[in-house]
Amino acid sequence: MNMPTIPSVTCPVCGSFCDDIELTIKDNVITDVKNACAVGAAKFLSYANPHHRHVKPLIRKNGELVEASLDEAIRKSAEILTDASYPILYGWSCTSCEATRLGLELAEEVGGVIDNTSTVCHGPSILSIQDVGISTCTLGQIRHRADLVVYWGSNPWSAHPRHVERYTTFSQGRFQTSAWRGYVSRVAATLTKKRLLRAANLILMRDVPAPPEIDRRLPPTLLQKKRKMIVVDVRRTRSAEAADYFLQVEPNKDYELLQALRLLIRDEEIDVDTVAGVPTEILEEVADVMINCEFGILFFGLGLTMSEGKLRNIDAALSLVRDLNYRTKFVIMPMRGHFNVTGANVVFTWTTGYPYAVDFSHGYPRYNPGETSVVDILCRGEADAGLIVASDPVAHFPREAVQNLVKKPLIAIDPQVTPTSLMADVVIPSAFVGIEAEGTAYRMDRVPLPLKKVVEPPETCLPDVEILQRILHEVRRLKREGKA
Amino acid sequence: MPKLNVSLLTGRTIDQGCGKEYGKLSQEYWRSVAICEMDPHDMKELGVKENENVKITTDYGSTVVRAVKSARAPHPNMVFIPYGPWASLIVNPRTHGTGMPSFKGVPAQIEPAPKEKVLGLRELLQEHYRKE
Numbered sequence: 001m002n003m004p005t006i007p008s009v010t011c012p013v014c015g016s017f018c019d020d021i022e023l024t025i026k027d028n029v030i031t032d033v034k035n036a037c038a039v040g041a042a043k044f045l046s047y048a049n050p051h052h053r054h055v056k057p058l059i060r061k062n063g064e065l066v067e068a069s070l071d072e073a074i075r076k077s078a079e080i081l082t083d084a085s086y087p088i089l090y091g092w093s094c095t096s097c098e099a100t101r102l103g104l105e106l107a108e109e110v111g112g113v114i115d116n117t118s119t120v121c122h123g124p125s126i127l128s129i130q131d132v133g134i135s136t137c138t139l140g141q142i143r144h145r146a147d148l149v150v151y152w153g154s155n156p157w158s159a160h161p162r163h164v165e166r167y168t169t170f171s172q173g174r175f176q177t178s179a180w181r182g183y184v185s186r187v188a189a190t191l192t193k194k195r196l197l198r199a200a201n202l203i204l205m206r207d208v209p210a211p212p213e214i215d216r217r218l219p220p221t222l223l224q225k226k227r228k229m230i231v232v233d234v235r236r237t238r239s240a241e242a243a244d245y246f247l248q249v250e251p252n253k254d255y256e257l258l259q260a261l262r263l264l265i266r267d268e269e270i271d272v273d274t275v276a277g278v279p280t281e282i283l284e285e286v287a288d289v290m291i292n293c294e295f296g297i298l299f300f301g302l303g304l305t306m307s308e309g310k311l312r313n314i315d316a317a318l319s320l321v322r323d324l325n326y327r328t329k330f331v332i333m334p335m336r337g338h339f340n341v342t343g344a345n346v347v348f349t350w351t352t353g354y355p356y357a358v359d360f361s362h363g364y365p366r367y368n369p370g371e372t373s374v375v376d377i378l379c380r381g382e383a384d385a386g387l388i389v390a391s392d393p394v395a396h397f398p399r400e401a402v403q404n405l406v407k408k409p410l411i412a413i414d415p416q417v418t419p420t421s422l423m424a425d426v427v428i429p430s431a432f433v434g435i436e437a438e439g440t441a442y443r444m445d446r447v448p449l450p451l452k453k454v455v456e457p458p459e460t461c462l463p464d465v466e467i468l469q470r471i472l473h474e475v476r477r478l479k480r481e482g483k484a
Numbered sequence: 485m486p487k488l489n490v491s492l493l494t495g496r497t498i499d500q501g502c503g504k505e506y507g508k509l510s511q512e513y514w515r516s517v518a519i520c521e522m523d524p525h526d527m528k529e530l531g532v533k534e535n536e537n538v539k540i541t542t543d544y545g546s547t548v549v550r551a552v553k554s555a556r557a558p559h560p561n562m563v564f565i566p567y568g569p570w571a572s573l574i575v576n577p578r579t580h581g582t583g584m585p586s587f588k589g590v591p592a593q594i595e596p597a598p599k600e601k602v603l604g605l606r607e608l609l610q611e612h613y614r615k616e
Contacts, residue, residue: 013505039501052507063615119583127582159496234493234589235564236556251491251562251589302495306587310580337496357583373583395508395569398577398585399545399612406613418508419569419609 003031006454011040012094012434015336015444016160016167028455030435037161047432052417054429055458065427070460074467076426077387078474080409082482084385086361087112090374091391093121093341095430096439096451099464100340100347103389104358106472109479113359113383115374116344117391118336123369124305125334126345126355128314135321137297137331138445139166144173148293149229152317153254153303154335157238163335164242168297169229179227183242190241218245218285223292230286232257233303247286250277252308258316261287265323296330302337336444340433343442378404387411389464390430394419413467430464431457437464485595486530492542492592493564494575500566509605517568518602520594521554526561532596539597540565540574542590547573548600563594569608 009021023044024032033044047053057073058065068076081087089107092100093116100116107114118126142149149168156163164170172178221244222228231243232254240246249257253276260275264287270280290296298321304313317332324330336342345355352358354367357374370376374393377383378401385408394402395418412424415436421427431437436457442448457463503513520538532538538551540563547570554564565571567587576586603611 013501038498039505042502042505046506049507052509060615120585120587123583155495158498158501161498161501235559235562238498238556241556251493303588305584307589308586310582310584310586369583370579370581373579375577375585376579376583379577379579392508394609394613396567396572398575399573400577401585402572402613406615416507419605422606422609423613423615 006452009452009454010434010441010449011036011043012339012432012441012451013037013040013043014160014339015342016163017441017443017449018162018166019449023454025455030455039161044435047415047435053415054417054421054427055460057429057460058424058427060425065422065424070428070462073426073428074470074474077411077428077471078478080385080411080426081106081110081112081387081471082475082478084110084112084409086377086383087385087387088374088377088383089114089387089389090393091117091389092344093117093338094390094433095340095464096433096437096441097340097343097347097448098439099389099433099468100344101351102465102468102472104348104351106387106468106475107358108360108365109472109475111361111363113357113361113372113374113377114348115357115372116341116348117338118341118345118356119369119373120375120396121302121337121341122305122334123356123373124311125300125314127369128311128318131311132315132318132322134318135325135331136333136445138447139443142297142331143167143171145175145295146173146297147176147225147227148290148296149227150232150290150296150298151229151239151243151335152232152298152300153234153307154299154301155233155237155239156299156335157242159301159337160335164229164239168299169227169242176227179229179244182221182244187241216279216282218282218289222289225294228289230289245286247278247282253277254304254307254313255309255316257283258313258320261290262316262320262323265291265320265327290324290330291327293328293330296324296328298330298332299335300332301335333445340441342444342446343440343448346442346446375401378402383408385409385411387413388420388424389413389468390433392418392420394423413464415461428467429458429461430467431461433464436461439463439465487593487595488526488530488561490526490561490563490592490594492540492574492588492590493562494567494571494587495564497566500568513568514605517566518549518570519552519565520549521564522551522594523557523560523562524553525558526563526594527551527553530594530596537597537600537602538594539600540592540594542574542576542592544576545573547571548597548602550602563592569605570602573608573612
């Protein structure tokens with residue numbers, strides 16, 4: 001029997017949005033996945049595991065989560081939100097833009113604070129882009145034209161596994177050829193070195209292997225007129241091993257290194273021997289490589305936004321690229337990680353004027369990250385209820401913030417069993433957007449893509465859009481009755 | 485017990501990515517997240533072997549995780565824990581007015597913890613965030 005194959009499915013996992021996924025479906029179950037990375041395949045093949053997803057609404061009674069009807073869960077959620085004076089509505093990165101738009105309407109209706117996951121991701125990048133400005137482009141431009149790709153504080157191999165293959169160094173562009181072959185020969189050389197080192201360790205009976213010698217010199221491939229990749233990070237990652245050159249910076253010293261590179265690119269001199277653990281002469285050579293490329297791209301990740309300096313690190317990175325544009329063509333792009341987090345920013349912005357951390361408590365949108373951002377609100381213990389949609393702050397927020405989040409009534413709208421749903425007072429199971437529900441989502445370069453519905457969700461799991469519509473309807477009804 | 489001052493990094497790994505898709509209550513998730521990647525020389529200095537438990541303490545709390553040898557040493561005095569509830573117990577919640585806590589480059593102290601247990605996810609939630 002022929003099983004239907006669905007081509008060109010967009011993967012709902014990371015910001016790369018690989019849209020060449022092929023799914024084989026039998027009896028409403030995904031049985032095979034082609035072209036996806038390990039994480040994408042894990043999602044498509046495991047999402048329906050009954051042990052790890054909610055199919056029935058739950059309400060906490062006497063300390064235990066017990067099954068409830070959907071109407072009951074919706075009513076309870078609406079009551080929690082209308083009773084609260086300063087609720088937070090958080091998440092939105094793993095759902096569609098349509099659901100986010102409804103979330104904003106709900107936030108305005110209940111006078112709460114709405115924030116998305118960029119607050120603990122590329123929030124500082126957004127603040128910095130608002131200050132400095134950004135010269136950027138779409139991923140297609142990079143695929144076809146970029147001959148120098150720099151990943152700074154980012155490990156695409158782990159966080160965006162097909163990014164290098166689809167959009168940058170290993171992609172076959174119209175004007176740039178893939179650097180895949182060079183990588184294969186480098187891997188072969190590295191493996192041989194590792195084998196020799198292992199043999200030496202065995203012969204010398206070392207219980208802890210001697211660390212490999214690090215050659216800081218720039219390889220000749222970096223000076224050639226072809227596609228090349230540099231990784232700057234505090235530790236040697238798998239992405240660093242795939243790069244032509246790895247520049248290791250000391251933790252929390254990215255700002256110094258970026259400013260030093262700016263000096264060199266402006267032909268000024270540096271009076272010290274090393275900056276952030278990197279010898280100045282190496283930096284001079286890296287600056288030369290950057291100036292001499294034809295089209296360079298700097299992708300930066302959370303290594304910059306989460307370390308000391310935060311938005312100031314991004315200021316320096318954006319300014320570095322601005323300086324480079326006096327010498328050559330260079331662009332910069334944040335490595336947006338979480339599925340539709342870019343879409344959440346876009347929808348927040350066109351709806352309220354602000355990309356995240358929007359406070360409706362005064363009746364109009366206010367934006368002041370540090371004050372109206374959700375981690376700060378939680379750490380100050382100000383929120384008196386929470387609605388979490390398609391996100392897991394209990395797993396990923398610092399302990400102090402989580403402790404204050406779970407103290408107050410908490411609603412979770414999520415298809416998966418997560419630490420947040422386990423700690424919630426109301427759990428409303430939803431359909432997986434991009435698998436069981438349609439929608440629109442934005443790729444990391446702000447290109448909107450449609451998401452497909454490829455299988456039917458369980459009957460009790462509605463799409464986020466419908467759940468939010470029903471909560472909004474109920475909130476309005478309660479408010480009307482309250483006034484009457 | 486010997487102790488070592490280190491810089492704590494947290495971040496994504498491909499195993500963490502797959503683990504969260506298998507389900508956060510799955511063994512795969514626990515195995516990929518309740519760990520600490522260490523430099524082999526640091527492990528030797530502490531007298532810790534692969535898969536033995538270590539306790540990491542910062543100004544904001546402490547967590548017990550399994551030590552694993554880093555595949556990409558050397559990175560002396562630098563430890564890495566994938567994002568997840570175990571790492572969240574010890575990161576710096578202060579945002580310095582930006583909204584963003586410090587998840588990377590947090591000063592920490594690491595020590596062997598042979599008698600302490602790495603909590604399962606439900607146990608961790610119960611111990612640290614119990615609902616009143």
